[in-house]
Amino acid sequence: HPGLARLLNLSDGALGQGLRLMVSITTNESLAGVHPALRRPGRCLADIHIGPLAMNEANALLCPERRTSHPLTLAEVLERRGELSTMGDKEDPVQFGAYL
Numbered sequence: 001h002p003g004l005a006r007l008l009n010l011s012d013g014a015l016g017q018g019l020r021l022m023v024s025i026t027t028n029e030s031l032a033g034v035h036p037a038l039r040r041p042g043r044c045l046a047d048i049h050i051g052p053l054a055m056n057e058a059n060a061l062l063c064p065e066r067r068t069s070h071p072l073t074l075a076e077v078l079e080r081r082g083e084l085s086t087m088g089d090k091e092d093p094v095q096f097g098a099y100l
Contacts, residue, residue, distance in 0.1 A: 001035075004037065004038070007023065007025075007038075008038075010023070011023050012043075028075070031044075031047045050074065051073075052072055052073050052076075053071060053073070053074065053077060055068060055069065055070060055072075058071065058076075061077050061081070062080055062081065063081075066080045066081070068080075
């Protein structure tokens with residue numbers, strides 16, 4: 001995948017080494033499902049699980065008309081805020097990794 005290659009070149013190349021660059025990647029995939037090149041020792045420093053936000057934490061990030069009565073993941077909070085789309089429309093589909 002070209003995005004993976006660009007990420008590895010950025011982090012392992014002269015730019016990443018010279019700037020002492022650290023890249024943080026978020027995913028809904030389990031660590032076992034992440035490409036082995038990203039998981040190898042020395043490259044992956046930590047696997048941090050962030051669970052759902054408690055109801056009061058989620059509501060602190062939401063406007064009153066979008067509040068919840070149960071825990072939400074950060075992705076669900078962002079979707080309720082209109083800052084994240086889980087479905088692309090036919091004219092502008094969501095493209096994952098296009099920014100790399």
